[in-house]
Amino acid sequence: MNETSDFAQAWAIADKLADAARVETLKYFRTATLETQSKKAAFDPVTVADKNAEAAMRAILAEARPDDGILGEEHGAVEGTSGLTWVLDPIDGTRGFISGSPTWGVLIALSDENGPLLGLIDQPYISERFWGGPGRAETKGPLGTSPLKTKGTTSLAQATLFSTYPEIGTQDERVAFERVAAEVQLTRFGCDCYAYAMLAAGHIDLVIEAGLQPYDIQAPIAVVQAAGGMVTDWQGRPAHNGGTAIAAATPELHAAALGLLA
Amino acid sequence: MNETSDFAQAWAIADKLADAARVETLKYFRTATLETQSKKAAFDPVTVADKNAEAAMRAILAEARPDDGILGEEHGAVEGTSGLTWVLDPIDGTRGFISGSPTWGVLIALSDENGPLLGLIDQPYISERFWGGPGRAETKGPLGTSPLKTKGTTSLAQATLFSTYPEIGTQDERVAFERVAAEVQLTRFGCDCYAYAMLAAGHIDLVIEAGLQPYDIQAPIAVVQAAGGMVTDWQGRPAHNGGTAIAAATPELHAAALGLLA
Numbered sequence: 001m002n003e004t005s006d007f008a009q010a011w012a013i014a015d016k017l018a019d020a021a022r023v024e025t026l027k028y029f030r031t032a033t034l035e036t037q038s039k040k041a042a043f044d045p046v047t048v049a050d051k052n053a054e055a056a057m058r059a060i061l062a063e064a065r066p067d068d069g070i071l072g073e074e075h076g077a078v079e080g081t082s083g084l085t086w087v088l089d090p091i092d093g094t095r096g097f098i099s100g101s102p103t104w105g106v107l108i109a110l111s112d113e114n115g116p117l118l119g120l121i122d123q124p125y126i127s128e129r130f131w132g133g134p135g136r137a138e139t140k141g142p143l144g145t146s147p148l149k150t151k152g153t154t155s156l157a158q159a160t161l162f163s164t165y166p167e168i169g170t171q172d173e174r175v176a177f178e179r180v181a182a183e184v185q186l187t188r189f190g191c192d193c194y195a196y197a198m199l200a201a202g203h204i205d206l207v208i209e210a211g212l213q214p215y216d217i218q219a220p221i222a223v224v225q226a227a228g229g230m231v232t233d234w235q236g237r238p239a240h241n242g243g244t245a246i247a248a249a250t251p252e253l254h255a256a257a258l259g260l261l262a
Numbered sequence: 263m264n265e266t267s268d269f270a271q272a273w274a275i276a277d278k279l280a281d282a283a284r285v286e287t288l289k290y291f292r293t294a295t296l297e298t299q300s301k302k303a304a305f306d307p308v309t310v311a312d313k314n315a316e317a318a319m320r321a322i323l324a325e326a327r328p329d330d331g332i333l334g335e336e337h338g339a340v341e342g343t344s345g346l347t348w349v350l351d352p353i354d355g356t357r358g359f360i361s362g363s364p365t366w367g368v369l370i371a372l373s374d375e376n377g378p379l380l381g382l383i384d385q386p387y388i389s390e391r392f393w394g395g396p397g398r399a400e401t402k403g404p405l406g407t408s409p410l411k412t413k414g415t416t417s418l419a420q421a422t423l424f425s426t427y428p429e430i431g432t433q434d435e436r437v438a439f440e441r442v443a444a445e446v447q448l449t450r451f452g453c454d455c456y457a458y459a460m461l462a463a464g465h466i467d468l469v470i471e472a473g474l475q476p477y478d479i480q481a482p483i484a485v486v487q488a489a490g491g492m493v494t495d496w497q498g499r500p501a502h503n504g505g506t507a508i509a510a511a512t513p514e515l516h517a518a519a520l521g522l523l524a
Contacts, residue, residue, distance in 0.1 A: 026405070029405075030405070030463065030465060095448060095450060096450075098422075098465070099422055099424070099448075099450055099460060099465055099466050100460040100463060100465030100466065101365070101450070101453060101456070101460065102364055102365075102388060103363070103364070103365070125388070125404055125405075126364060126387070126388055126404070127404065142387055142388070142389065143288070143291075143292070143387075160360075160361055162361070165451075186357060186361075188357060188358075188361055188363075188451075188452050189427075189450075189451040189452045190450050190451045190452030190453065191363060191452065194363070198361060198362040198363065201292070201362060203292060203360070203361055203362030204361050204362065
């Protein structure tokens with residue numbers, strides 16, 4: 001996929017997918033869990049929203065991009081013939097979703113065998129979207145449209161670090177994470193994929209996570225890299241297959257954090 | 263303050279204050295910190311936003327409610343003659359604010375010597391407001407207007423607990439907090455005052471914090487209590503003078519958590 005027109009078409013599809021996921025997820029966001037006498041009939045709004053949003057996106061792809069593969073959280077993998085795969089996480093941050101927090105998101109990436117070519121992060125409740133790919137790094141939200149550009153922070157002592165939970169990954173991973181947390185200016189928890197969007201937008205400096213699936217990280221990689229940041233796993237290798245991830249505002253900051261993680 | 267008309271006028275003023283704070287805080291939300299060579303000239307957007315928003319609210323009160331007292335985070339206390347005091351926190355969650363996170367808020371309460379009579383929590387970026395006082399418990403946001411009502415959760419094992427930081431309060435307070443965290447279904451961090459709004463809206467069950475000022479907690483008390491929840495300090499006493507706070511969806515859940523904190 002090299003032509004400008006190929007990317008233009010892919011971006012149009014990505015937006016169409018995100019628009020559909022926005023509708024489906026908001027139908028169930030902040031609705032009560034309906035518990036019934038029978039456990040079988042228990043209704044879990046986040047599971048229904050997750051499945052319905054992914055189904056809506058798959059229906060669009062079946063029509064518009066039948067040759068592409070699909071890797072989704074809810075409905076598994078479909079092989080394609082084009083060499084391209086849509087990587088979908090209809091609700092990243094299900095714990096945030098069930099808590100009413102507006103920091104969960106819809107993640108959409110288009111990838112080849114080397115990783116994501118483009119990606120977007122969408123926050124349906126705020127009506128906010130973050131795009132990243134070749135020649136494109138921008139966001140649109142309640143305050144309008146603006147470019148995405150990571151901060152210039154190079155030292156851990158001046159960095160703000162985000163992660164989803166204090167109890168990150170395995171015991172060894174947690175110890176490694178805490179070596180970095182001990183050196184930074186501020187550590188915050190609980191923002192799910194929204195933390196990568198804030199890194200791309202230049203508000204925070206580091207996101208460190210473990211236990212990731214490919215669909216958790218491919219869209220964030222595309223958005224952060226397009227904004228000038230750097231994303232790898234904790235060994236400095238490509239992160240798009242999941243596992244651990246460290247995203248940093250600058251190569252210098254990435255190197256400093258990686259030295260403490262490895 | 264007993265008459266319906268007194269409350270109607272107070273609510274109108276509270277909204278006017280929140281509208282003014284929304285304008286002033288959004289001028290600086292997600293703007294870059296401008297660092298200069300001279301430390302004296304360093305510019306801190308959250309401090310400027312905080313001070314300007316409180317000054318705008320004080321100017322409204324000086325005109326509309328000259329007999330009421332004011333207690334604000336940035337500009338201190340002004341004694342009144344009416345027995346009523348406006349309690350203002352222009353930006354609750356400054357760390358969230360500087361990180362670009364949409365979970366900080368503007369807190370406004372009107373109190374007498376027994377605590378808050380009414381309060382509101384406003385999230386300017388999302389355009390979302392939560393009101394609580396006699397006969398009023400409601401929210402207005404991107405999905406419209408809806409009533410606030412806490413969940414019916416009575417057991418810790420089914421509860422979702424929020425706090426701002428894992429490193430809550432003193433060492434003793436942290437140990438007490440962790441006794442509760444060990445018993446609940448899910449613990450999440452990082453939502454600032456937004457967690458109290460989610461408790462009032464019926465999405466989470468417990469908020470436990472320490473190290474609070476009166477202006478951090480008075481508006482949340484009013485909103486949570488109006489929605490059917492219970493708020494005290496960790497000894498079960500009124501929480502409106504600051505210190506520790508535990509807010510719970512039901513009296514049963516409050517008692518269960520208090521037993522582990524005390």
